[in-house]
Amino acid sequence: MGNFTANLIDRLTAAGTATAAGTYTDRPTVVYSPLTGVDFLKRLMTPVPPSAVLFMLQSGYFADRIMPIMLDSINGLNNESNRVQRPADPKFTRLVELIREGQLAAAIQIRIEHPKEGAESSVLIFGPSKDPQLAARGREIKSLLGIKPDLREVRVNYGGYSGRDDEIDMMTRSMLQIMLEFAAVIQVPEVDVLRGKAGPGLVDTQSAALIGPPLRVQVTDAPPRDSYVSTQYDKRWFWIADNDIQSKYTFGIIMLLFSIADTGVRGSPPVVTIPANQ
Numbered sequence: 001m002g003n004f005t006a007n008l009i010d011r012l013t014a015a016g017t018a019t020a021a022g023t024y025t026d027r028p029t030v031v032y033s034p035l036t037g038v039d040f041l042k043r044l045m046t047p048v049p050p051s052a053v054l055f056m057l058q059s060g061y062f063a064d065r066i067m068p069i070m071l072d073s074i075n076g077l078n079n080e081s082n083r084v085q086r087p088a089d090p091k092f093t094r095l096v097e098l099i100r101e102g103q104l105a106a107a108i109q110i111r112i113e114h115p116k117e118g119a120e121s122s123v124l125i126f127g128p129s130k131d132p133q134l135a136a137r138g139r140e141i142k143s144l145l146g147i148k149p150d151l152r153e154v155r156v157n158y159g160g161y162s163g164r165d166d167e168i169d170m171m172t173r174s175m176l177q178i179m180l181e182f183a184a185v186i187q188v189p190e191v192d193v194l195r196g197k198a199g200p201g202l203v204d205t206q207s208a209a210l211i212g213p214p215l216r217v218q219v220t221d222a223p224p225r226d227s228y229v230s231t232q233y234d235k236r237w238f239w240i241a242d243n244d245i246q247s248k249y250t251f252g253i254i255m256l257l258f259s260i261a262d263t264g265v266r267g268s269p270p271v272v273t274i275p276a277n278q
Helices: 037-045 050-058 063-070 090-104 132-145 175-183 190-194 245-261
Strands: 002-007 017-022 029-031 071-074 108-113 121-126 153-158 167-172 218-220 227-233 236-241 271-273
Touching: 037 175, 050 063, 050 108, 050 121, 050 153, 050 167, 050 245, 063 071, 063 090, 063 175, 063 245, 071 090, 090 108, 090 132, 121 132, 175 245, 227 245, 236 245
Parallel strands: 153 167
Antiparallel strands: 002 017, 029 271, 071 167, 108 121, 121 153, 218 236, 227 236
């Protein structure tokens, strides 16, 4: 915005003079450097920690959306899988329903402990309730999980079911597994299937039944006019309709999970650049 003169003094130069002119703008450009290479692959294939599942439940995301996306099993109760065409254990479905009811009634709480020695641990707390219906649901949750009915606090671990009656064991999915689950129900052009260019997936999303949280990705030859998000691949457009609220909600959860997974050492930190010339 004007001329200025400054004296430059450092340990190597006794004195100096510099004159410069410039302008500034209040619209900085943020350049974000995401994980790449080995760091990216490691995060992509590492299962999300149980604490992330509990955090999302605690923050208000409903269990019937979060648990079918993030869990492969809990205490031996299998979630459904589109990839291997495995139906959900009816007990898993009932458990998800009960936990959502517990969320709405604020009857389930979560605590993350950070001991001085050892890794962090998650604790699921069943709050006391004078409501007979809520108390009955709490007992049913414990029965489905195979844990003691009198426990108030239950530690949550990652891994296969140990068979113990005082803990919850979650087999969580990695981001790669989550992406493959949804990829199995993406609409695929029938001509590409016939040519062997792609697996069958869903040829018609309007008539086929979607398993699990909805994510309807449509495909067209022309750019979509009313899309929430779209991308072009192999001369076709894959997109989510802007009026498909449920798919938009699911897509937002997936992006949030990517943000959770995108942590750790990066090649370079985020950079903020402020253009200074007009």
